[in-house]
Amino acid sequence: xxxxxxxxxxxxxxxxxxxxxxxxxxxxxxxxxxxxxxxxxxxxxxxxxxxxxxxxxxxxxxxxxxxxxxxxxxxxxxxxxxxxxxxxxxxxxxxxxxxxxxxxxxxxxxxxxxxxxxxxxxxxxxxxxxxxxxxxxxxxxxxxxxxxxxxxxxxxxxxxxxxxxxxxxxxxxxxxxxxxxxxxxxxxxxxxxxxxxxxxxxxxxxxxxxxxxxxxxxxxxxxxxxxxxxxxxxxxxxxxxxxxxxxxxxxxxxxxxxxxxxxxxxxxxxxxxxxxxxxxxxxxxxxxxxxxxxxxxxxxxxxxxxxxxxxxxxxxxxxxxxxxxxxxxxxxxxxxxxxxxxxxxxxxxxxxxxxxxxxxxxxxxxxxxxxxxxxxxxxxxxxxxxxxxxxxxxxxxxxxxxxxxxxxxxxxxxxxxxxxxxxxxxxxxxxxxxxxxxxxxxxxxxxxxxxxxxxxxxxxxxxxxxxxxx
Numbered sequence: 001x002x003x004x005x006x007x008x009x010x011x012x013x014x015x016x017x018x019x020x021x022x023x024x025x026x027x028x029x030x031x032x033x034x035x036x037x038x039x040x041x042x043x044x045x046x047x048x049x050x051x052x053x054x055x056x057x058x059x060x061x062x063x064x065x066x067x068x069x070x071x072x073x074x075x076x077x078x079x080x081x082x083x084x085x086x087x088x089x090x091x092x093x094x095x096x097x098x099x100x101x102x103x104x105x106x107x108x109x110x111x112x113x114x115x116x117x118x119x120x121x122x123x124x125x126x127x128x129x130x131x132x133x134x135x136x137x138x139x140x141x142x143x144x145x146x147x148x149x150x151x152x153x154x155x156x157x158x159x160x161x162x163x164x165x166x167x168x169x170x171x172x173x174x175x176x177x178x179x180x181x182x183x184x185x186x187x188x189x190x191x192x193x194x195x196x197x198x199x200x201x202x203x204x205x206x207x208x209x210x211x212x213x214x215x216x217x218x219x220x221x222x223x224x225x226x227x228x229x230x231x232x233x234x235x236x237x238x239x240x241x242x243x244x245x246x247x248x249x250x251x252x253x254x255x256x257x258x259x260x261x262x263x264x265x266x267x268x269x270x271x272x273x274x275x276x277x278x279x280x281x282x283x284x285x286x287x288x289x290x291x292x293x294x295x296x297x298x299x300x301x302x303x304x305x306x307x308x309x310x311x312x313x314x315x316x317x318x319x320x321x322x323x324x325x326x327x328x329x330x331x332x333x334x335x336x337x338x339x340x341x342x343x344x345x346x347x348x349x350x351x352x353x354x355x356x357x358x359x360x361x362x363x364x365x366x367x368x369x370x371x372x373x374x375x376x377x378x379x380x381x382x383x384x385x386x387x388x389x390x391x392x393x394x395x396x397x398x399x400x401x402x403x404x405x406x407x408x409x410x411x412x413x414x415x416x417x418x419x420x421x422x423x424x425x426x427x428x429x430x431x432x433x434x435x436x437x438x439x440x441x442x443x444x445x446x447x448x449x450x451x452x453x454x455x456x457x458x459x460x461x462x463x464x465x466x467x468x469x470x
Contacts, residue, residue, distance in 0.1 A: 136169030191400035258350030287349035
């Protein structure tokens with residue numbers, strides 16, 4: 001019976017679609033048989049090595065990036081948030097500061113202790129906070145001029161008031177999702193232009209060292225706190241060429257991003273849900289800022305104005321000396337200990353896989369000469385001691401699309417499952433001449449062996465029973 005099994009296995013091997021083993025069996029001469037054995041072993045080794053390399057490459061989860069440029073005939077212009085760099089700018093602020101009679105002695109002039117003390121006094125007083133808009137610029141004062149082609153965009157219908165924790169009164173244009181500005185032309189001559197009045201009321205000049213405007217360019221669904229603001233200086237005409245980039249990454253394990261962050265129910269995180277419930281687009285940068293803020297609140301029982309705060313009025317800004325010592329210690333430890341982000345914040349703040357960024361190109365030139373200064377003083381009827389150096393008070397801004405096309409970056413697996421199977425099949429066919437159906441031949445031989453073993457067991461049982469009867 002074993003001879004019969006051997007012959008059946010030999011017959012199956014001779015009819016195999018692989019080339020090595022059948023030729024080893026068929027070879028009559030020893031030299032030919034040794035040659036086939038040698039090349040079969042070498043081919044099997046190379047085949048195994050390359051298949052292992054293919055599987056390793058697949059399990060490394062590498063990606064390739066595809067960059068496409070898409071063109072549009074018209075594009076939605078981004079939202080622009082504009083603030084005076086100084087929180088205190090108005091006559092109301094000047095009177096408030098005079099009544100405080102601040103004269104705090106500091107170790108460094110550039111710590112601006114009087115400025116920050118006045119800010120803290122306002123932030124912990126509910127009555128003053130209810131009047132916080134009076135300390136900064138009114139819309140009419142800050143926005144002197146706004147033009148988009150032939151459209152006078154100084155009208156309030158284009159603007160939205162926004163209170164920023166650091167800069168106070170800010171104003172947003174094109175933030176209303178139901179009445180968006182679209183542009184069908186590009187370049188400087190088709191720009192959205194502003195002239196801003198960032199002047200300070202008399203008596204506020206020495207309160208803070210910086211002077212200028214703060215600009216944040218962002219999507220309509222994005223909080224200004226999610227963006228990195230930049231400052232523009234008075235006396236200059238600043239032009240900003242804008243282009244758009246969309247990026248879509250594959251989720252883990254291909255990258256560090258965590259999948260669809262647009263779905264409120266995907267992640268069980270308090271901070272993630274807090275941002276999502278604010279009806280703004282989620283991003284990890286804002287979430288980590290809120291995480292640091294949460295750590296400060298837990299330890300110091302107050303919040304830090306430098307980070308976004310979406311809580312209620314039960315938590316007040318850090319004000320007294322004890323709170324400030326706690327805050328400074330916490331911030332210092334956070335800077336030194338990078339594990340805080342890794343171990344505490346990142347588990348609560350998933351990285352988004354889909355993002356949209358504005359890429360900005362800056363250019364500058366001088367704004368206002370002496371003749372312009374004289375003409376402006378005459379225009380606003382500033383005479384005598386009221387005449388001003390307008391170059392120190394005014395900022396000129398131009399925003400425009402460099403192109404209506406946008407860049408889209410998408411990630412794809414370098415080796416997907418189909419690619420892995422194709423590689424394995426190609427390698428096996430190249431070195432051994434086998435295919436998927438060759439696996440069926442192996443299964444056939446295995447069944448024959450199994451059938452032989454079962455049949456032999458049955459025969460032995462019958463023989464044992466016969467012997468028992470005897």
